Amino acid sequence: MSDQQLGSAHVADAGFVPWAARVMAASPGAVERALAIHTPTDDGLCANCSQEDAIWWPCTVVRIAELAQRAAVHPTPSPRQAS
Numbered sequence: 001m002s003d004q005q006l007g008s009a010h011v012a013d014a015g016f017v018p019w020a021a022r023v024m025a026a027s028p029g030a031v032e033r034a035l036a037i038h039t040p041t042d043d044g045l046c047a048n049c050s051q052e053d054a055i056w057w058p059c060t061v062v063r064i065a066e067l068a069q070r071a072a073v074h075p076t077p078s079p080r081q082a083s
C-alpha cells in the first residue's frame with residue numbers, strides 16, 4: 001500500500017468519516033455494536049473486516065465509532081485530533 005495511491009482517498013475520507021460519525025452517533029446502540037464486533041486480532045487485524053481481506057485495526061468503522069463516541073460526549077470537536 002503506497003501513500004501516493006492513497007492521496008485522493010485521504011481527501012474523500014476526511015469528509016466521509018465525520019459524516020458517518022454523525023450518522024452513527026444519531027443511531028442508538030450503533031457505536032456499541034460496531035465496537036463490539038470490530039475488535040483487534042492477535043495479528044493486529046480487524047476481526048470483522050478481515051474475513052475476506054486483511055484490514056488493519058483500527059479499521060474505518062472503528063475510527064467512525066470512536067469519533068461518534070467523542071462527539072456524543074463532547075459536542076464540540078477538539079481542535080487537537082490525532083490523525
Ligand SMILES: [Zn+2]
Nearest residue numbers: 038046049059
Ligand atoms: Zn472493522
